[in-house]
Amino acid sequence: MDDHTTPAEAAEVLDAGAAELRAMLGDDWEVAVEPEAASPHGGDMGWDAVIRLTSRHDSIFTELLVDVRTRVTPKDAAGLITSKALLVRKINRNTRLMVFAPWISPKTQEELRRREIDYLDLTGNVSLRVTRPAVIIHTQGADRAPASHRAPSSKPMLTGPAAGRLVRLLADVKPPYRATDLAKSAGLSTAYVSKLLDSLEDQLLIERDNKVIVHVDWQGLLRTRAGTLDLAHHSKPVGMLAPMGIRSVIERLVEADGFVAGSEILVTGSYAARAVAPIAVGGQLMIYTVPHDDASLTRLAQELGLMPVPEGADVLVLAPWDLSVLHRPVRYDQYWQVGLSQLVLDCLSGPGRMPAEGEKVLEFMATNEDNWRLDDLARARRHRTSNPGTGPQELF
Structure with missing residues (x-):
């Protein structure tokens, strides 16, 4: 559970996610949330619950350690969540970490799949791959966050002319440079540029070393910006x-x-x-x-x-x-x-x-x-x- 998710919110997402798993797997499978793992102290180990999938045919089961979040970014996937997944694999190579969230963006899904981390969101984006018992699920849901699942944020998005100026600069000019340099060149306020850069870093569209931008995923940046335009x-x-x-x-x-x-x-x-x-x-x-x-x-x-x-x-x-x-x-x-x-x-x-x-x-x-x-x-x-x-x- 991340710092922005309350226990009540986590419980709601966990229950809804478990229900989705039951519906997808059908009557041949039992999907159980371990009560002791779902307690308020379950997150102390780095995950929030354990879901046990059991085949009703031969009683073979597997356990999924679930990390519940109300918001998950590509940076989360590449950073903290990956660290948890590596820890889980050290404990038991047959146990997998699975992320539950109201909605997971296509970019975040890509980062999770790249690191072989399972995920489920409440719009139908699901990726689950278990070897024994054999379970493979991959479904696509919403590629944009439903209004009811959008978390409030003070960070600006890649919409509007000002964002367009910054996007083009980031694409056209090789780093390194700082927010102040970009703001001066684009004719924008440093405060606005800094906030937008924070958002781009969350999406892994830029990388910074301290305050210096050292890498720009200009292809991903242009595709993301184009998605806001008509x-x-x-x-x-x-x-x-x-x-x-x-x-x-x-x-x-x-x-x-x-x-x-x-x-x-x-x-x-x-x-x-x-x-x-x-x-x-x-x-x-x-x-x-x-x-x-x-x-x-x-x-x-x-x-x-x-x-x-x-x-x-x-x-x-x-x-x-x-x-x-x-x-x-x-x-x-x-x-x-x-x-x-x-x-x-x-x-x-x-x-x-x-x-x-x-x-x-x-x-x-x-x-x-x-x-x-x-x-x-x-x-x-x-x-x-x-x-x-x-x-x-x-x-x-």
Whole structure:
């Protein structure tokens, strides 16, 4: 039982979990909670109860030492829970540790399975593997915490523009660095950045040595952030038609070198992904533009040969919900597009085949990490200027 779980809460989760086990195993099995292990002193040994699974056919049984928690993070799984599991295995190699919780996140489930630790949550996420008697259960429940199971937390989540700025910095720039350095570079408060870093550390998305970030799981970070986004909702797309074809629009973008009618233009979505890691043809051309008002969109349409249409658009003009979306652009295939980390966020949160394209871009990034990740935050503060008179800056 963790420090945030009361005995009453632990008893409630334990009873509900044991009931779920009985329902899954059926009448051929007896599932019993050992009364003495379930007493208030049971947690003194590092676990909260012992559940005995007994086969009614041959009376062979196994015991599960249960660690009951109201909240469990990937950091818990990799740290304290793993230590308990190792202790259990030293005591009896045939006895297993099992975690009970109201809800266990997919990332935490992955960490537990990696360490061969069983788990059960009250939404139906279960992993149990016993050799003798033979019991193998693996079911999937909710991949997001139900509202009734969400523990209150003062830590910010990976939602909103401010989190987006920090995520992109963490992905784009190799550590080491501190919260104060990130806050200064992103234009955010140190207090906010510190709290968000605490949350990311709980999710094993970053690692710190004292106060210095020494490792970033940038792929997991981008996937987690993308899970909070919906490209169509956040970017307020305006549909347009290219009567002369998309290729003619791209040619004009190449000629304009990223600035059209006084607006900064960056390509994203399928066409940008294809330039990096081609897997398909076709699809809509998506471009970000700033500013995004009616007058600017009219000038943009005239310069690029586009026609606004209510449906059947082959070009979508997007509005960045934060200017950090436009930071650190790159030039591929002669035209400017959003940085690779932003491209992944857009694709993974987009419709249709875009998430698959985002995964291909992630593969490209993993293979070529030294080519796109910057060595220090000072370089990250330099991004393409919005003044067309000085021209763009190509990062690599």
